[in-house]
Amino acid sequence: MRVYPTASFQLPAPIENMHVGLEHYLTVSFLLFSLGLLGVILRRNLLVIYMSLELMLNAANLALVSFSRFNNKLDGQVLVFFIITVAAAEVAVGLALIVALYRKRQSAHVEDLTSMKL
Amino acid sequence: MEAINNMLGGTAVPDVLFYVFATLTLLCGVLVIANPFSRSPVTSAMFLVLTIISMAGLFVLLHAFFLAAVQILVYAGAVMVLFLFVIMLLDLKEEARRKIKFFGLIAGIISVGGIITALVKSLASIKPAATEPALEGETYALGKLLFTQYTLPFEIVSVLLLVAMVGVILLSKKKLE
Numbered sequence: 001m002r003v004y005p006t007a008s009f010q011l012p013a014p015i016e017n018m019h020v021g022l023e024h025y026l027t028v029s030f031l032l033f034s035l036g037l038l039g040v041i042l043r044r045n046l047l048v049i050y051m052s053l054e055l056m057l058n059a060a061n062l063a064l065v066s067f068s069r070f071n072n073k074l075d076g077q078v079l080v081f082f083i084i085t086v087a088a089a090e091v092a093v094g095l096a097l098i099v100a101l102y103r104k105r106q107s108a109h110v111e112d113l114t115s116m117k118l
Numbered sequence: 119m120e121a122i123n124n125m126l127g128g129t130a131v132p133d134v135l136f137y138v139f140a141t142l143t144l145l146c147g148v149l150v151i152a153n154p155f156s157r158s159p160v161t162s163a164m165f166l167v168l169t170i171i172s173m174a175g176l177f178v179l180l181h182a183f184f185l186a187a188v189q190i191l192v193y194a195g196a197v198m199v200l201f202l203f204v205i206m207l208l209d210l211k212e213e214a215r216r217k218i219k220f221f222g223l224i225a226g227i228i229s230v231g232g233i234i235t236a237l238v239k240s241l242a243s244i245k246p247a248a249t250e251p252a253l254e255g256e257t258y259a260l261g262k263l264l265f266t267q268y269t270l271p272f273e274i275v276s277v278l279l280l281v282a283m284v285g286v287i288l289l290s291k292k293k294l295e
Binding site: 019020023024025026027028030031032033034035036037038039041042043045047048050051052054055058061062065066068069074075077078080081082084085086087088089090091092093095096097098099100102108 | 130132133136137140143144147148150151152159162163166169170173176177180181182184185188189192193196197200201204205207208222225226229230233234237241256259260263264268271275278279281282283285286289290
């Protein structure tokens, strides 16, 4: 047990107890999501932006599975099953779009893609 | 197992494994978006594959064994392979470094700070669970739930896959006729 300066001061749960609980998984999911968000904002290559989007989807999957486990229901896992399937379909269509775009514009740089007309 | 437990001062092996997999996931996630050694998209794709595999490890720790297998088979095995096909097909050059704009940095800090605030506020109000929950017959129960209560989304997702396939074939034709 650690001694805190005042009686009412309490660190957030992930630091205070080392036994792994729901908040640890949620912290990992949050950090992964913010990493994906930073990747979408900061990178300019179209494919790396798309990969950061997949990172965000994975973070949401982790949050759903951890909630499903700690609430003792299986509905979160069913939703993750659907999310993985829909993400696979989305990646196929998105990559077909990127290939078609590259054929027209000869560039996969976000700053070169300035008009919506293909 | 007992020797390892005594060596670690009483912390259980699944806890150590959680920290190992979580650190691996976050490290590979950082290397996807900001690699100091190479800016090519192939390196980012490889680190995304590693991230997905460590996330499958986290799923196993959460007792979602079927989902861990599906994640490795579908995400790491099909989706990322598709990504790598397209990256190598397009043969991209590395992107040049640039100075980060000040406004973008401020906006990024504000948005991430907002998410941090929301997370810390919600985590502070979580009461720790008393006991570990126990789900039995995981994959069987998941399949039963999927085919009885979630039959309609299941069928709709299969139609979605068909639509995606047709869309991809249409988008990759040279001339639309």
